[in-house]
Amino acid sequence: MKLYIKNMVCDRCKLAVQAVFSELGHPVLHMQLGEAETATDLTATEKEELERRLTALGFELIGDKTSRLIEQVKTLIIDLVQKQHGELQQNLSDYLSSRVGKDYHVLSSLFSTVEGITIEKFYIAHKIEKVKELLVYDELSLSEIAYRLNYSSVAYLSSQFKKVTGLTPSHFKKIKGQKRKSLNDV
Known part of the structure; x- marks a missing residue:
């Protein structure tokens, strides 16, 4: 079962x-x-x-199909951010479509309706939480973090980080993660 x-x-x-x-x-x-x-x-x-x-x-x-589909998309995104460091060789929409077996536009519309947030914003939120985690661990440089999470550049990571958190990565690092959320709250 x-x-x-x-x-x-x-x-x-x-x-x-x-x-x-x-x-x-x-x-x-x-x-x-x-x-x-x-x-x-x-x-x-x-x-x-x-x-x-x-x-x-x-x-x-x-129980219902829609909820299972939404949860499958969330799980794929979380797994992608948490475990598959730097391994996304295609864009997110193609990745999700191929894994779920549904057209991305259908997934996107359904996800936004049910969750009240776009798939892309959900993905970004989880990536930023992973960046926070890696900054707090202080084991990787910002360049290594950008590479690991498929950012095209450190500048783009920094820009997105500031847009989401209101802080630069270096300022966040100084306060040592006081603003981190649990994954359930993302």
Whole structure:
């Protein structure tokens, strides 16, 4: 049985969700951000209990097709920003269309209607949060961060960073991340 789960944004989320399934006696066969697959179906009572436990941890079961599609787009973007450093070899619209199997204009319109924000702004918000994280870690130069997150230049990264946060990256670095948000709040 494949279930779709909202707000899974990292490997720790996967572990937390996996633990809930195990506690209910339904170990997960396959897990990825936003999805969990078990060998057997859950009864209505088990599904209610699963939903209650997931909700307590900040997750949510997704039932309808539209919500699953939106969550899939979000998961792809988060995964792209968090893990696939510098690997986007095509534009975002082509990447999402090919991964989801839907026309980008359909995805874009649906996403904006449901989320109240464009896909591009969602993507930028997550990239800026990743920039903040990397600035706080202080392990990479701004040039290395720009390369890792597919910015065409340090100037463009700095410009976008200031537009979103109101601060330059160097000023942000000085205050050491006091303005960071959790991924759930982006």
